[in-house]
Amino acid sequence: FNLKQVLKLNKEKAEALEIYPKLLGTLATKIPRSQIHKLYSDYLEELVEEKTRKLKKAQEDLLRSQRLAAIGEAAAIIGHDIRNPLQAITYALYLAKKELESSPNKNLKEIMDAMEKQVRYINKIISDLQYYAKPLKPSIxxxxxxxxxxxxxxxxxxxxxxxxxxxxxxxxxxxxxxxxxxxxxxxxxxxxxxxxxxxxxxxxxxxxxxxxxxxxxxxxxxxxxxxxxxxxxxxxxxxxxxxxxxxxxxxxxxxxxxxxxxxxxxxxxxxxxxxxxxxxxxxxxxxxxxxxxxxx
Missing domain, CATH: 3.30.565.10 (Histidine kinase-like ATPase, C-terminal domain)
Incomplete structure (x- = not known):
């Protein structure tokens, strides 16, 4: 006879404390009372651990959602206030590179390339923030x-x-x-x-x-x-x-x-x-x- 299985089956139907007295009365003649106590104690411990895990996950989800809500608000500001000057920098770099096409100064070209790479990276960060924050409506x-x-x-x-x-x-x-x-x-x-x-x-x-x-x-x-x-x-x-x-x-x-x-x-x-x-x-x-x- 598996009392633990019975407890699990009844888990959704009633609270554990309500089930226990009934089980104790029904099973007392079939298995030792000490075994019933131990099985029930193990079951309660498992139940508490499960509830604790669920509570911890709910807290983590709440913190994550609050953090992401803040990211969403920041993304809207960042997208507007940073994108515009970045576009100006990108265009200035483009013009500077055009001027340097005939220049023998390779070091200056490498500096320009490095700056352009960093601008692209900043743009990527902004795009990721905006894509995460805004609702997605695919246009197929x-x-x-x-x-x-x-x-x-x-x-x-x-x-x-x-x-x-x-x-x-x-x-x-x-x-x-x-x-x-x-x-x-x-x-x-x-x-x-x-x-x-x-x-x-x-x-x-x-x-x-x-x-x-x-x-x-x-x-x-x-x-x-x-x-x-x-x-x-x-x-x-x-x-x-x-x-x-x-x-x-x-x-x-x-x-x-x-x-x-x-x-x-x-x-x-x-x-x-x-x-x-x-x-x-x-x-x-x-x-x-x-x-x-x-x-x-």
């Missing part, structure tokens, strides 16, 4: 994913020590998705892959169709992600980098889910990491057709 339309990826690769100026392989099926030249949102996800994942390969390596971007789903994977042969971080990797404000705000992957997950998809990863320290985006084709294709029909 036919997108040439090959072109999107080519543009990202060209813009990022990938170091020569990193080899890039791209394998994309023809289906993705007319792929139903939100081009702005998917660009943001791919840009974050590709940038992470590059940063993980400081000593060089292989960046492999693959997109293929599998049944009713489109699979897009970004693979690197970099440092990898320690196993103890795997459960936290998509949590807001969590980062394994010395330089980073911990929102990039959170933004990626939020965008992919807004596109009715899933994002997952596999990683091994010293071997590299592969992020995979899984998007349903039928759902988004129906949305494209609905938009097309409504505009006729």
């Amino acid at each position: 339309r036919r997108t040439n994913l090959v072109k999107v990826i080519d543009e990202i690769i060209s813009m990022m100026k990938i170091p020569r020590r990193i080899k890039v392989e791209i394998d994309i099926e023809d289906f993705f030249t007319d792929f139903p998705t939100d081009p702005v949102l998917i660009r943001r996800v791919l840009m974050n994942l590709i940038m992470n892959a590059i940063q993980a390969m400081e000593n060089g390596g292989l960046l492999r971007i693959r997109a293929h169709k599998e049944g009713d789903y489109a699979l897009i994977s970004i693979r690197d042969t970099g440092v990898g992600i320690p196993e103890e971080y795997h459960e936290k990797i998509f949590q807001p404000l969590f980062t394994t980098k010395s330089k980073g705000q911990g929102l990039g992957l959170t933004v990626c997950k939020r965008i992919v889910e807004a596109l009715h998809g899933e994002i997952s990863f596999k990683s091994k320290v010293g071997k590299g990491t592969t992020f995979t985006i899984k998007l349903p084709i039928k759902i988004v294709d129906q949305q494209v057709k609905a938009v097309f029909n409504s505009s006729r």
Whole structure:
């Protein structure tokens, strides 16, 4: 006879203290009273631990939501007050580089490139904050994913020590998705892959169709992600980098889910990491057709 199982079965029907006297009276003739006391004591201990875990999680969720609400408010201010001067700096750098095209001073060019890189990084932080704070309403339309990826690769100026392989099926030249949102996800994942390969390596971007789903994977042969971080990797404000705000992957997950998809990863320290985006084709294709029909 398993008293613990009986207690668990009755857990949702009544409070433990109400069940106990009834069980004690019913089972007293079948098993020793001391055994009933011990089993019941163990059950209560387990019940308290479970309630404590739930309370702790609720407190953590509340703190996280308060912190993210503050981030949302800050993002609105940052987006307006910092983006405008950044655009002016970007344009000034562009003009300065044009003037230096015929200059033999290589050091000055390198300084300009470094400044441009830092401006891009600040822009990325602002974008991540804004993408996390604002509500996402995907605008699905036919997108040439090959072109999107080519543009990202060209813009990022990938170091020569990193080899890039791209394998994309023809289906993705007319792929139903939100081009702005998917660009943001791919840009974050590709940038992470590059940063993980400081000593060089292989960046492999693959997109293929599998049944009713489109699979897009970004693979690197970099440092990898320690196993103890795997459960936290998509949590807001969590980062394994010395330089980073911990929102990039959170933004990626939020965008992919807004596109009715899933994002997952596999990683091994010293071997590299592969992020995979899984998007349903039928759902988004129906949305494209609905938009097309409504505009006729």
